[in-house]
Amino acid sequence: MDFKYGNPTPEIVFDAKNLSGKPIEKIERKIMDLNMIFKDKGASETMDQNQIVYEVDCYFPVENDTEGGLFFGITRIKPGKVGDEYFMTKGHFHSNRDRGEFYWGLEGEGQLLLMDEKRRARTEVIKKGSVHYIPGYIAHRVVNTGDTELSFGACWPSDAGHDYASIEEKGFSIRIVQKNGEQHIIKE
Ligand SMILES: O=P(O)(O)OC[C@H]1O[C@H](O)[C@H](O)[C@@H](O)[C@@H]1O
Ligand SMILES: [Fe+2]
Numbered sequence: 001m002d003f004k005y006g007n008p009t010p011e012i013v014f015d016a017k018n019l020s021g022k023p024i025e026k027i028e029r030k031i032m033d034l035n036m037i038f039k040d041k042g043a044s045e046t047m048d049q050n051q052i053v054y055e056v057d058c059y060f061p062v063e064n065d066t067e068g069g070l071f072f073g074i075t076r077i078k079p080g081k082v083g084d085e086y087f088m089t090k091g092h093f094h095s096n097r098d099r100g101e102f103y104w105g106l107e108g109e110g111q112l113l114l115m116d117e118k119r120r121a122r123t124e125v126i127k128k129g130s131v132h133y134i135p136g137y138i139a140h141r142v143v144n145t146g147d148t149e150l151s152f153g154a155c156w157p158s159d160a161g162h163d164y165a166s167i168e169e170k171g172f173s174i175r176i177v178q179k180n181g182e183q184h185i186i187k188e
Pocket of ligand 1: 056073074075089090091092101140141153154155156162
């Protein structure tokens with residue numbers, strides 16, 4: 001039996017914000033990477049293109065696309081807005097559509113947007129202690145509606161893959177914006 005992946009976890013530590021240790025890969029998403037997802041393109045173009053919107057610490061214990069494997073991550077979304085729309089993740093369907101995922105809230109507060117392939121959407125409040133099962137065939141995006149950093153954990157199958165293209169083309173059918181200091185859901 002191959003125990004290659006049997007015991008690496010003691011090298012890894014996580015808290016409410018970070019995943020650290022030798023095998024952790026860090027991903028940064030800046031305004032320049034996200035211009036296409038926000039409604040107000042004019043507003044995003046005038047912002048500092050190097051401003052970080054969110055960071056992901058990932059633990060990939062097996063190769064991408066391994067059947068039966070799992071990946072683990074912590075995402076931190078900064079507080080902020082592009083125009084009146086809150087900072088959010090790119091959002092994606094899984095390339096292998098039937099693959100599910102868990103998200104759980106660690107710190108801060110926001111909304112998890114969920115949308116099926118018929119573009120029917122709903123939201124769940126994500127905050128410290130919340131647990132979210134995202135079934136297969138459901139696109140998912142997290143929006144930081146608070147004025148502090150929002151962090152959440154995630155665990156997903158290593159053969160799920162990310163389909164960003166569908167979201168870049170058509171977006172989600174709902175957006176979360178701030179109006180008169182309050183969050184509002186708007187339909188596209
Ligand atoms: O991939 P995004 O839509 O930008 O979301 C950011 C990240 O959030 C979670 O950690 C997911 O499980 C990751 O797979 C994803 O990469
Ligand atoms: Fe996912």
